Every structure is written in structure tokens, then in C-alpha cells.
Amino acid sequence: MNKRFALITDIHGNMPALRAALHEIDTLHDVDFICCLGDMIGIGPDTNEVLQSLFARKNRFFVSGNHDEAVLAIIKGNAYPKSHFHSKRHHEWIAERLDKSFVPLLESLPRMIQTEVTGKSVMFTHYHIANDKRFEPISEDPFSPIVEPSLSNLARLFEAHKESLIAFGHHHPVHYFRNDRQVFINPGSLGCNNKSTARYAIVTAGAQGFEVQLKEAEYDNSAFLASYAKLDVPDREFILRVFHGNQLKE
Template sequence: MKFAIITDVHGNFDALEAVLDDIDSRNDIETIYNLGDNIGVGHETNKVLDAIFDRDDMEIIAGNHDEAIMSLVNDTPYPEDLKDKFYEHHQWIESHLDEDYYDRLNQLPRKIEKSINQRKLLFIHYEISNDKLNTPIDGIPFSPIVEPTENNMTQLFSDKDADFIAFGHNHTVHLFDDKSTIDFNPGAVGLNNGSYAVYGIVTINGNEIDVERVKVPYDNEEFLRGYDEKQVPGKDLIFDKFL
């Protein structure tokens, strides 16, 4: 069995399109697991949602930006940890979000669990301790980001029972496959990689799990110009920290 992992598209349709085209060209990817943060930071919100919700082969979970933006839609408390950085930007995203997607975004789960060839697989945006899996986003359920070391990953996910854990949120690659539980973050599709989009391919053959990170070149100039053309709030922070 072979599947793909994408995460942190962050409103960058051009990067997402490059990744999906590469996945489709392979003709051997059975499922795409999308680990959240599809909207926010980037400005191509509805184009991204059109692309992901139109596919029959994609399973999707929620990220913290997805949930924070939906808190504005739902008129529920907004998370304090994002207020200083993203509140105005998220308001802008919410004002441009097609209401046809409200229900689907609200219904996204926070994790997906699978069992393949007696191997337990967990797909999650980032660690949420088991006692916070139902905590609303304003309760800050996602654990603080830790440095991507093998020891930190073991401690971070110590309450999870899985042979393979795929996650996103921290936009840099993590691959720790030399221990009993494989931890893998392919990096953000839409941010932090310049003119490349990234994703992961996982192959399960018997009890063996093989992981590959794929980098796909794409033209990011139109995406970058869009911040000025659309007068996107928060551009300075976004360019400084994420692009």
C-alpha cells in the first residue's frame, strides 16, 4: 500500500496544485492524508478548499488555523495565542471564505487512526494530549512546538499508541524512523520552502514502513504578488516568518 501525506497548505493554491499534479502523475497513490491548516497565512482560500474537497481520495483533519478562522465564523472565542499575530489576518480570511464550506470545515476531525498490516497509524496536525482532544481551540489544545529531535518527538507523543505518527504544524521536516515508532512531518506544502512545495509518500509492504519526502518546483511569483494585489493584512509578519 502507498499513500501520500500533505500538510500546511496555508492558502497557497499554486503549491497545492503542483503537489497534487505530482501525486496524480505517479498512478500508484491510493489515498492522500491531509493534516490540516489548509487556510490562513496564504490568500487563496476558496481555491484551496475547492481542490481538496473535490477529491474522493483525500482524508482531511483540522489544523489550528482552520479552527481559529472557524471560531470567527461561528462567533465562538478566538484563541489568545494567535490574537497578537493573526487576528486581523484571520478576519480577512473569514470575510473571503465561501460559506458553502462552513459545514465541511466545522466537521473536520482532529485525528485519523488506521490499522494497516497490523501497523497502527496516527494522522494528527500536532500533538494534542488525550485529555484535550475535545478542548475547543480557544483552550489551546495543541501542545507547544518543540525542537525536532528524536527525544523530543518521543516525549511529545508519549501518550499516543501508534507505530507511525504523521503530523504537521511545525513547517520543517521531521523524520525519525530508527525507533519503534516512526515520526514524520514532511514540511509545509505552502510555506517556508521558497519555490518548492513538499509532501511525503509512505509505502507499507508487510510490516515495513518506508518514508520518502518529495520536493516539487513551482512558480511562486503569482502567489507572492497576491499579497499586495489583495492587500492582505499581516503581510510583513508572513513574509518575515513564513515565506
């Protein structure tokens, strides 16, 4: 019997984008579960709205991302990753406003889920982590350096993993590569895009393997982009330029 699931990742505090994607997932696709591949918060200001929407859902799998863990490190008074020094002021702003009832929920998230769907092995993770770094704190930068999207690069990066489907995020562009043994899929950042669409993927697992549909839900992002100035979000000029393609200036 086939099973269908949705993949979302890198929402980055963008509630209008999440709302648009979830609306399509819930109304157009009959999914058995939804998986969020990390970085629910950070960059965008809608921290509590995003977490409320996600954690209220049933039939879900979530893994943690580097932004989620960096914000948690600040809240808990733990060491902050030196590699994220440029984001610290912004993460402090996010941490100050995060509803602390979400802290234990974020802390409970694994970095990796290895399971089976219709008898086929699947791995959900934010990005590759070497086995000897799997339980290191975020201050030690456990996630591997990003590689350029290609089948050969991803096969090499995940060569220790034999799962039939490897789903991940972290790198914001869409990745979709497959060979005769494995499928590598990153649906692309849902919340950070240079146009007003929220990216996600629908995966159908059946006897013949995995069928992947890459989707984009259109939405009005004008109020969201304007909220950066309204809320006086730290580093907003950099964020709007790098993560949202300077759409406000168009």
C-alpha cells in the same frame, strides 16, 4: 499487499504550491489515498481555491489544524484563542472571504484519525493534543507547545501513543525520525517555504514496515507572492518575511 499514501500539511492558502504537489502525486505516484494534516487555510489568500481542490478529491483523510479552527471560531462567533492575537486581523480577512459552503465541511474534520494500514497502526493529526484537551475549543489552545525536531523529543511528546507511524504537521520544517518501534513524520509545510518548492511525502506500508520518501515539487510562486500586495492582505510584510523568506526582495 503494500499500500501507498501521500502526506501533505500546512498548505496555508497557497494554491500554486498545492497544484504542483497534487500534480506530482497524481502523475508520478500510484497512491491509494492522500492525507492532509491540517492548516489548509490561513496565511495565504487562496482559501476557496485550496478548499475546493481538496474537498473535491476522493480517497482522502483530513484532520483540522489550528488555523482552520481559528477561522471557524470567527465565522461562528465563538471565542478566539488569545495566543493567536497577532493573527486575528488576518484571520478575519480570511473569514470574510471564505465561501460559507465550506463551513460544515471544515466543522466535520476530526483532530485525530487512528486507523490501520496493511495491519499496522497509524495516527494522523495536526500536532500532539493531550488526551484531556482533545475536545477543548481552539480558544483553549488544545495543541501542545511545539518541540524542537528530534527523535527523543517526539518520542517523549507522543509517549502515550503506540501507533507504528505518527504523521503530523503544524511545525513547518520537515521531521523524519524512526526507532525500532515507531516512525515520526512531518512532510514539512507545503505552502510556506523560503523557496519555490511544495513539500510532501510518499509513504509505502508493507510487511517490512514503512518506507518514507520526502518530496519537493518545484513551481513558480512569483504571482502568488505578488498577490499579497494586489489583494491588500493584512500583515503581508510579516507573512512574506516569516513564512516565505522574503523571496520577493531577492
